[in-house]
Amino acid sequence: MRSDKEGARAPLGLKIAAGLGLAFLHLPILLIFVYAFTTEERSYQWPPPGFTLKWFGVAWGRADLWEALTLSLKVASLATLLAMLLGTLCAAAMSRTKFFGRESISLLIILPIALPGIVTGVALRSAFSLAEIPFSFWTLIIGHATFCVVMVYNNAVARFRRLHGSLMEAAADLGADGFQAFRHVVLPNIGTALLAGGMLAFALSFDEVIVTTFTAGQQQTLPIWMLEELVRPRQRPVTNVAAMVVALATFVPILLAYYLTRDGDQTAGAGK
C-alpha cells in the first residue's frame, strides 16, 4: 500500500528537525536533574564542580517546603473534587440534547483558560475585595476550581458523546431506575475519562501560579514558594532539589492519564 510507504519515507531533513525539536523540549528539564546534585551553592555554574546527595537531606528537613507541599496537595484535591462534580454535570447535560444557548455555555466553560490567566486572577481578586471576602484557603479553592472545570468537562464530554442513549433505554427496559442506570451503566463507561480529567485538573491546580498569586492571602503553595525563589534566589541548592521533585511528581499523573485514555479517544490533554 502506498500509505504504508509514505510512513517509511520521511525526508531526512524532517527527521532531523523533528528530533531536534523533541530534544529542545526535553533537555532543559533533564538539566534540572543534573543541577539537583551539584555541589555549587552560590551560582548556576556549568559544568557542576562536583556531585553530592547532601541537598536532598537539607530539602527533606525544611519545614517551609513541607508546609507549601501539603497546602498545594490540599488545594489541588479539593479543587479537583469540585471540578469533577461541576464538570461531569455539565458534560452530561451538554451531551444529552441540543438546546438553545448550548454554544454559549461551552464558551463559558472554556473561557477561564482561554483568557489569559492574569485576567482571571485580577478579576477574582478585585471581586473578592469588592465583596470584602478576606483572602484565605477558600478563595484559593474557588479560583482553582473555576479553571479546573474545563479539564474534567473536556474529557467527560468526549466520552459521553460516544455513550449511546440506547444504553440508558436498555437499562430502563431491563427495569433499572435512573439512579441504577447511572450507577451500573453510565459510571463504568465514563469512569476512566473522569479519572483522567480529574488527574489533569489536579496537575493543573498543583502547578498553577498566576491565579494563585492573586487569590491567596498569606498562604504559600509550592509554586508560590518556587516563584519567590526564582525572583530572589536564596537557597539555590534546595530549589534545585524541589524543582526536580516537582518535575518527577507531575510525570506520574500524566502517564496515568495517558494509559487511562489510550484506548479511547485521546482527549486527555487536548488543550490545557
Add this chain to the structure above:
Amino acid sequence: MTAADLPQAPAGRGLRGALSDWFWRNPGLTLFLMLLPPLLWLGIIYLGSLFALLLQSFYSIDEYSGLINREFTLKTYAELFKPANLDIILRTVAMAALVTVGSAVVAFPIAWFAARHAKGRWKAVFYLGVMLPLWSSYLVKVYAWKLILAREGILNWIFAKLHLTWLVEAWLSLPIVGGNSLSVSHTGTFLVFLYVWLPYMILPIQASLERVPGNLVEAAADLGATPRQTFWNVLFPLALPGVLAGSIFTFSLTMGDYIIPQIVGTSRRFIGQAVYAHQGTAGNIPLAAAFTVAPILIMGVYLWFAKRKGAFDAL
C-alpha cells in the same frame, strides 16, 4: 451484570422511584437542574468577577488622594494611550506575534513527523514527548531556562567551547534584542516563551495533519506533484487551521504572562507586569482593569478571525 444487581423497579416504588420517573418524564427540567450548579458557579463567580473588573475600568483614581473615584469616565482608558503605556501594549503584542511565528516554525516538523510518519511505538514516544513537557510544572521550566541562560550557565559554556563567544557578544550588543546578558535581554524572554508554549502549538497542528486523508497526498503524487509541491499545495493549506488554533494559545498565553518577563527579561514591562504592578503596590485597580481589557479585546478580534478561518474545528 446479573439480574440480582438490578432489582425490578416498577413505577412509583417509593421516593427514589418517583424521583427517577420524574426525571425521565421531564427531560427539560432535568437538563436545567444538571446545568444549574456549574452555571451558577461559572456565571456568578467567574462572569460576575469579569463584569466587576470591566466596570472598574470605567472608574478613575484620584491622583492626589490615591482614592478610587466611582464615577463613570473614560479617563482611565485615555491613560492607556499615553506613550509609556502604549509602548507596553505594542511590545507585548509584538512579542506575542514573534513567539507565535517562532513556535509555529519549530512545531511544524515535530507535528508533521508525529502525525504522518511515526508509527506504533514511535507514535507513543512522540505523543508522550509532547505531553510531558506540556504538563511539566511551568515554574520548573522557567527555572530550567534561568539555569541555561545564566552567565555562568550551560549555553555560554557551549558557545565558549565552540569559540563562538564573540557571536553571543555581537548579538547582545544589538539594540532591542540585546542586553547585558542573555538572561536580561528580550532574546532570553523570547526563548523562554517559545519553549514554554511550544507544545500548545504542536498538538493542534498534529491533529489537523492527522485528519488529512492519505489518498489526497497520493492523488497529488499521481497528478505529478513533487513532494515539495504536495507539501505546499496540499498538506500545508490543510494544516493551516491547526496552526491558527495553536496560535490562539501561544498568543493568548504570551500576552497574559507576567512571570517570564519578570524572571528572564529586561526592565521594560509587558502587559501582565503592568497589570500586576497597578493592582498591587500602586493600588490603581481602574488602570489595571483597563490594561486587562486590552488583551481581552485583542483576543476577541483574534478569535473571531480564527473562527472564520475554521481554526475551532482543529482544536
